[in-house]
Amino acid sequence: MTETPTRIARITxxxxxxxxxPTSRELDGSDAMNPDPDYSAAYVVLSTDAGDxxxxxxxxxxxxxxxxxQVAAIGALRDHLVGRSVEELCADPGxxxxxxxxxxxxxxxxxxxxxxxxxxxxxxxxxxxxxxxRAGQPLWRLLAHADPEWLISQVDFRYIADALTPEDALTLLxxxxxxxxxxxxxxxxxxxxxxxxxxxxxxxxDEKLTRLAKQAVADGFTQIKLKVGADLAxxxxxxxxxxxxxxxxxxxxxxxxxxWNIGEAIEWTSxxxxxxxxxxxxxxxxxxxxxxxxxxxxxxxxxxxxxxxxQNRIIFKQLLQAGAIDVLQIDAARVGGVNENxxxxxLAAKFGVPVCPHAGGVGLCELVQHLSxxxxxxxxGTTENRVIEYVDHLxxxxxAPVVMREGHYVAPSAPGFSATMHPESLAEYxxxxxxxxxxxxxxxxxxx
Amino acid sequence: MTETPTRIARITxxxxxxxxxPTSRELDGSDAMNPDPDYSAAYVVLSTDAGDxxxxxxxxxxxxxxxxxQVAAIGALRDHLVGRSVEELCADPGxxxxxxxxxxxxxxxxxxxxxxxxxxxxxxxxxxxxxxxRAGQPLWRLLAHADPEWLISQVDFRYIADALTPEDALTLLxxxxxxxxxxxxxxxxxxxxxxxxxxxxxxxxDEKLTRLAKQAVADGFTQIKLKVGADLAxxxxxxxxxxxxxxxxxxxxxxxxxxWNIGEAIEWTSxxxxxxxxxxxxxxxxxxxxxxxxxxxxxxxxxxxxxxxxQNRIIFKQLLQAGAIDVLQIDAARVGGVNENxxxxxLAAKFGVPVCPHAGGVGLCELVQHLSxxxxxxxxGTTENRVIEYVDHLxxxxxAPVVMREGHYVAPSAPGFSATMHPESLAEYxxxxxxxxxxxxxxxxxxx
Numbered sequence: 001m002t003e004t005p006t007r008i009a010r011i012t013x014x015x016x017x018x019x020x021x022p023t024s025r026e027l028d029g030s031d032a033m034n035p036d037p038d039y040s041a042a043y044v045v046l047s048t049d050a051g052d053x054x055x056x057x058x059x060x061x062x063x064x065x066x067x068x069x070q071v072a073a074i075g076a077l078r079d080h081l082v083g084r085s086v087e088e089l090c091a092d093p094g095x096x097x098x099x100x101x102x103x104x105x106x107x108x109x110x111x112x113x114x115x116x117x118x119x120x121x122x123x124x125x126x127x128x129x130x131x132x133x134r135a136g137q138p139l140w141r142l143l144a145h146a147d148p149e150w151l152i153s154q155v156d157f158r159y160i161a162d163a164l165t166p167e168d169a170l171t172l173l174x175x176x177x178x179x180x181x182x183x184x185x186x187x188x189x190x191x192x193x194x195x196x197x198x199x200x201x202x203x204x205x206d207e208k209l210t211r212l213a214k215q216a217v218a219d220g221f222t223q224i225k226l227k228v229g230a231d232l233a234x235x236x237x238x239x240x241x242x243x244x245x246x247x248x249x250x251x252x253x254x255x256x257x258x259x260w261n262i263g264e265a266i267e268w269t270s271x272x273x274x275x276x277x278x279x280x281x282x283x284x285x286x287x288x289x290x291x292x293x294x295x296x297x298x299x300x301x302x303x304x305x306x307x308x309x310x311q312n313r314i315i316f317k318q319l320l321q322a323g324a325i326d327v328l329q330i331d332a333a334r335v336g337g338v339n340e341n342x343x344x345x346x347l348a349a350k351f352g353v354p355v356c357p358h359a360g361g362v363g364l365c366e367l368v369q370h371l372s373x374x375x376x377x378x379x380x381g382t383t384e385n386r387v388i389e390y391v392d393h394l395x396x397x398x399x400a401p402v403v404m405r406e407g408h409y410v411a412p413s414a415p416g417f418s419a420t421m422h423p424e425s426l427a428e429y430x431x432x433x434x435x436x437x438x439x440x441x442x443x444x445x446x447x448x
Numbered sequence: 449m450t451e452t453p454t455r456i457a458r459i460t461x462x463x464x465x466x467x468x469x470p471t472s473r474e475l476d477g478s479d480a481m482n483p484d485p486d487y488s489a490a491y492v493v494l495s496t497d498a499g500d501x502x503x504x505x506x507x508x509x510x511x512x513x514x515x516x517x518q519v520a521a522i523g524a525l526r527d528h529l530v531g532r533s534v535e536e537l538c539a540d541p542g543x544x545x546x547x548x549x550x551x552x553x554x555x556x557x558x559x560x561x562x563x564x565x566x567x568x569x570x571x572x573x574x575x576x577x578x579x580x581x582r583a584g585q586p587l588w589r590l591l592a593h594a595d596p597e598w599l600i601s602q603v604d605f606r607y608i609a610d611a612l613t614p615e616d617a618l619t620l621l622x623x624x625x626x627x628x629x630x631x632x633x634x635x636x637x638x639x640x641x642x643x644x645x646x647x648x649x650x651x652x653x654d655e656k657l658t659r660l661a662k663q664a665v666a667d668g669f670t671q672i673k674l675k676v677g678a679d680l681a682x683x684x685x686x687x688x689x690x691x692x693x694x695x696x697x698x699x700x701x702x703x704x705x706x707x708w709n710i711g712e713a714i715e716w717t718s719x720x721x722x723x724x725x726x727x728x729x730x731x732x733x734x735x736x737x738x739x740x741x742x743x744x745x746x747x748x749x750x751x752x753x754x755x756x757x758x759q760n761r762i763i764f765k766q767l768l769q770a771g772a773i774d775v776l777q778i779d780a781a782r783v784g785g786v787n788e789n790x791x792x793x794x795l796a797a798k799f800g801v802p803v804c805p806h807a808g809g810v811g812l813c814e815l816v817q818h819l820s821x822x823x824x825x826x827x828x829g830t831t832e833n834r835v836i837e838y839v840d841h842l843x844x845x846x847x848a849p850v851v852m853r854e855g856h857y858v859a860p861s862a863p864g865f866s867a868t869m870h871p872e873s874l875a876e877y878x879x880x881x882x883x884x885x886x887x888x889x890x891x892x893x894x895x896x
Binding site for chain 1: 520521556565739757
């Protein structure tokens, strides 16, 4: 042996990347609130001196401008990470989560919301990626087989204990293990059901909508989604078009991306009800718990869904307490990372509300599949009425991209959290000095 | 004339400053969640080519680390400002507010919360500062005498119209003008009542608490505030000490700075009830509307107060709709600036809940006095059960610092929003290159 066995491996680097993709040029991802997104990632890589070549990767998804602010926020967390023992970190990612959320000076910038909280989420997710890689496991399997008491130790019960106690959570996780082996076999065989938003972006023509909706059914999806909320006459026509394309047996969700006040949400959804929308997503501000409750009461049997912009477990807790939602949409990169999403999944299980994650963007499908698979294996115990959003964008930039089969997410087998992007993609799309942007910006200067 | 009269003055500069004061060394400002704050400002100066020497100043208050992230967020707004007509901007600050909040790519980083929203607030407040300076009026007077219809045009009713319509708001403002002249005379004579937190920081000894509490009464304050929530035995002793120092006729508010879960908040407040606390402030997370409602129901007649960390008008709306608070505590620099605070003041007036602003920090007293004075003059019509927090920190850095007289804020007479810091203070406390920090950091290097 050339090294002493007592050497402790430590985090040596927290490197950040401002990665932006020029998606606005194709109108991919256009909706009533976001007409021209440039899908972007504030990306972080944790490196170590363990000598095993393993890194922890994580990111916040943004839609362009401000990605630099998000990168700066991740950078502000560097001192909390560098020098820490890799083994301790990976044995207890919750300790990182608590340290970062508990930094009282940084906490002032939230608390637990917005740019600073998403930065914490990116770093915490990178720690989980590293932990799963070191364990040689895809994250879903690491979580599903983890000791329930240890999982509970990863959850911050502050501000949610009135709705979910550690004892409640432990009971849910212990009971959830019954039948785990059978479900895991089913998961490996069939995958986890997805639904697709690809046909429904606002910027698409009716012909493209029809073509993509039919394609979605042919691909095995049983649910699609349409963006709505810009113009009611257009939405009626598009909803009629979509229903005609897919027939009655396919669910069509609609998504207003927070466009409406409460009254508008009720009127607009009611107007579209004749085409049997399955859920109305983000009818209004994600902050408006009481508003969602009012909408839900008025539009039933259309279900109410939200979550991609819900800032933390405290708002989710209240959405559940108030009976405001039928469908809870976690996002892997909006809240404080895996640890907070564990709290949210436990809350959903306690209240018996199905979780149908938000995904798309950059790498959100890659991440969130792990959380839904864990949910299925040891919490909900079912995939009934549960689907993960799927959008066919930008997967090629990841080293372990999602694999879809007959409308289902195939369970990832690569160790980690599927967060790792190709170095070539970082080099090409880093803003503003990656090869793509350098050429693009130089071209604009020539024109100007 | 050497210049053509048609030249349009434009915004030419958006300069940012990372200003930090080393307050943690004195334990000033210590509470149960914030043991060692370095009071800081992410500061912005709007300059123009109008040739009148007037600038718009604004800032976000933070408590140290992360102030650089906040500065970066303000910088991300620069392109929305530079080149705009100064006259148009000052005639309609709401147009800036709408532009900034409506930037769909930046909105993703909130929406309307956290770092990005506070950055918008700093810039919007700077525009109001410039507008009031150009009008030659202190902001409170500009607002109080503004046309009600114009004021309404400054408010974003999105997501609050279910609780407050533009028509409601117009009625409140029109009715609120009755007796304006008499109230303005009263305000100029007596000022606006304040209360002081100076005696009650957690880091202070009982002797210092007693001395400062007696001093507060001698200075004319009729309310003081104690930080609580770190240790119940300590809090019981400190509350007994404070009550003994001030007697029964003085109100003592208590402030837990979000330390508790719901159950703890109820138990702890109930335990302190024998000393007749006037309100319990921030008993739990500012996001927990339903939690505050539960606490309020359990601890009455102790009042429930929150707001300094409430992210936007949508949460305030729900706190009022749910009957969750007795006292609404606006903060001048947390939400989206004057425009959003107009919405919040109107909501409070609609629901008949008194507004008692949060202040202290860096410059928060200077700013928020204008909003309370406007509230008194044209909305609430009274100062009964209304007080502005006062902390005697860092006022010397402002060119028009607050003036206290017999426990009252003297109405400012200088044009603007009282946001302007001395250039010498910026030069000394700019981090890390101001004269104070450069010497301090060099000294630390020598020691190390």
